[in-house]
Amino acid sequence: MEAVTIKEFYQDVFGNICPVIASFLDETTTSDIGHFNVFDISELYKTCAGKPAMPYNRRTYYKISLIHGKNKVEYADKVIDIDDYAILFATPKIPYKYTPLDSSQSGHFCVFTKDFITKSNSGLIVDDIPIFNPNSDFIYHITEEQAREFEAVFIKMHTEINSDYAFKYDLLRNYVIELIHNGQKLKPISATPSAVNAASRISTLFIELIERQFPIESPTQVLQLRTAKDYAERLQVHVNHLNKVLKELTGKTTTEIISGRITQEAKALLKQTNWNISEIAFSLGFEEVAHFSNFFKKQTAVSPLSFRDKLFEIYK
Structure with missing residues (x-):
């Protein structure tokens, strides 16, 4: 966006x-x-x-x-x-x-x-x-x-x-x-207070805040909001309330939605850039490459390097 x-x-x-x-x-x-x-x-x-x-x-x-x-x-x-x-x-x-x-x-x-x-x-x-x-x-x-x-x-x-x-x-x-x-x-x-439309407003603004973080366009650009707590503080709501609203409306927790969007961006960077794994990890807010690799493997069942290598095999 x-x-x-x-x-x-x-x-x-x-x-x-x-x-x-x-x-x-x-x-x-x-x-x-x-x-x-x-x-x-x-x-x-x-x-x-x-x-x-x-x-x-x-x-x-x-x-x-x-x-x-x-x-x-x-x-x-x-x-x-x-x-x-x-x-x-x-x-x-x-x-x-x-x-x-x-x-x-x-x-x-x-x-x-x-x-x-x-x-x-x-x-x-x-x-x-x-x-x-x-x-x-x-x-x-x-x-x-x-x-x-x-x-x-x-x-x-x-x-x-x-x-x-x-x-x-x-x-x-x-x-x-x-x-x-x-x-x-x-x-x-x-x-x-406005309970009638509050849930839809919170979810709309939450998604907007997520999309404001992307796309990552440079290895020096670092993701600013990474956790459920980060988003709750920006929206001025309690983290438990944000999680309840999103769970009811989407069936997913706040952390699941954030992780899914970070994974989507990670895949795009692995596919579309020649940045090394360390640069991608840093831009997505991971201080250690190992933390990023573990996160990516948990989300996709493959390591970032394996994901990129498979892409190269497809296009050979």
Whole structure:
């Protein structure tokens, strides 16, 4: 599964290319500083004929949204209802579904890639920022007064991005950091339980998180999530609950599903690359080649080397 680029995201969400965003769809325009853009939600509704629900998908960008209107956000076993003002900090590591519940939507949002932040001289790494931690809360209720304060920053963004100031992206980067720091002072909105759809949401997000790890494209790329505990922590559910949900829906345990997907990737790497067994083992998160060999043999009844040798015999 390939990542959804910013360009593909806008095309998916708005359908036909909207005039407001058309100029942003050339992904080479800001290749030297990372991608950044800012939008007025009400203007998008007018120009792009409404903003539909945002489905579960992979994202390569970070997003900060100032929301005004009735909306629903679904994440794992949580449902968050937004009745008025809120601000949302989305990261590629947190899959969620965002649904506007009426047409009276206003506010602003900006999108940016990891490179946009890391291009700064501060050496700041966006994934190290607490508000973008996968285990943090990312939707915050705010008052009308607080909304005006956030909006003031977004208005400065709108003004600056249309300016011809030579260092405008440095200034825009500072505005993003200002939004982040102000957001980290807030308290999150409490989620309401939703047992009806929670199981299907958890399983959907679990599968998405697995697929985000693949394909492995380089021997230096190392699998980040390997155990049931890793996935449960990312989804913010108890590991036993995750296992129960997946067992009921798929008939397999969390570990069985993870092992099956790692084995599938191992076979692909053995077939399609000339990497040695040690490189494949490392990329799949095994510290010792022997551990990988034992794992692979347990899953397939043959060793990785025997599996590859048989392939060579077939193609001779």
